[in-house]
Amino acid sequence: MPIQIFDEENIRNMPNEERFNYCEEVLKQEQDESKRWDAVWLAGELAEDTNNNDRMRKKVADLMEWVLRNDTNGVVKHEASFQIAARNLRDKIPLLLEISLNDKSILSKHEAIEALGLMRAFEVEEKIKLALNDPNIDVKETAEFVLKRFNRLKNHGEYKPHNIL
Numbered sequence: 001m002p003i004q005i006f007d008e009e010n011i012r013n014m015p016n017e018e019r020f021n022y023c024e025e026v027l028k029q030e031q032d033e034s035k036r037w038d039a040v041w042l043a044g045e046l047a048e049d050t051n052n053n054d055r056m057r058k059k060v061a062d063l064m065e066w067v068l069r070n071d072t073n074g075v076v077k078h079e080a081s082f083q084i085a086a087r088n089l090r091d092k093i094p095l096l097l098e099i100s101l102n103d104k105s106i107l108s109k110h111e112a113i114e115a116l117g118l119m120r121a122f123e124v125e126e127k128i129k130l131a132l133n134d135p136n137i138d139v140k141e142t143a144e145f146v147l148k149r150f151n152r153l154k155n156h157g158e159y160k161p162h163n164i165l
Helices: 016-029 033-045 055-070 074-086 090-102 106-118 122-133 137-153
Strands: none
Touching (some): 016 055, 033 074, 055 090, 074 090, 074 106, 090 106, 090 122, 106 122, 122 137
């Protein structure tokens, strides 16, 4: 059963395209960050189909990228990184790495690094090591955690998003 959030308007009952458009509008126009956070979650659910060629999945991935590049709230951006990991949107790994090393929000950096860890993005392990030099202790600790997790999980198979949702 999905988490019951932001459904005062029965967003989950909308057809997928209408639901996506509604969430996109909230994310691009709404001033209330709590509503934007909910819209990130509700849009992310539309990417649950693991068919990487699915058009809606691509639209959701691109919307999460828009959020990470444009939203002004670290909590909302944090949720976008989680949704990328939760839906295993692997084409956004370079974006997560960019956010983890360069975002102005410590919370955004932390979650982008953690998302890379959840996704077992071993291909960027060397780049994650750069975050060990971040001036913020929370970012450093997250990088240390993810690198240890990588060492532990290297030979344990492919990441499956359903294992965390």
